[in-house]
Amino acid sequence: IxxxxxxxxxxxxxxxxxxxxxxxxxxxxxxxxxxxxxxxxxxxxxxxxxxxxxxxxxxxxxxxxxxxxxxxxxxxxxxxxxxPTAPVFAQAIQNIWQGTSVSSLFSATMLESIYDGMYSR
CATH class of the missing domain: 3.40.50.2020 (Rossmann fold)
Known part of the structure; x- marks a missing residue:
């Protein structure tokens, strides 16, 4: 390691x-x-x-x-x-419905925006 x-x-x-x-x-x-x-x-x-x-x-x-x-x-x-996994699953469903990228959910920037305000740094 x-x-x-x-x-x-x-x-x-x-x-x-x-x-x-x-x-x-x-x-x-x-x-x-x-x-x-x-x-x-x-x-x-x-x-x-x-x-x-x-x-x-x-x-x-x-x-x-x-x-x-x-x-x-x-x-x-x-x-x-x-x-919680619900926010990222909800965003994935929305992206599919809108015909946009689901793979964008793998970026740290996208995940930060989805979970913004849920956790203190």
Missing amino acids: GEVKDRVCIVVDDIVDTAGTLCKGAETLINEGAKEVHAYITHGVLSEPAIERVAGSVMKSLAVTDTIEPTGETIAAKNIRVI
């Missing part, structure tokens, strides 16, 4: 269930000198004991989408952020 010492590390994956592997990976990165670790996961299953593991882990943050409905415990967790 390369040198992690004194770097901010980003972990990207498609799914997180009990978060054991994710938390151990974050711990390994910190033990190897990473400054901080953030994870971005598409589908947050978050079965027990995932929330507890993430809360007690060295990960600074975990972001998951709402493709799996988050529990109240997930929403309340201090270092877990749930990103």
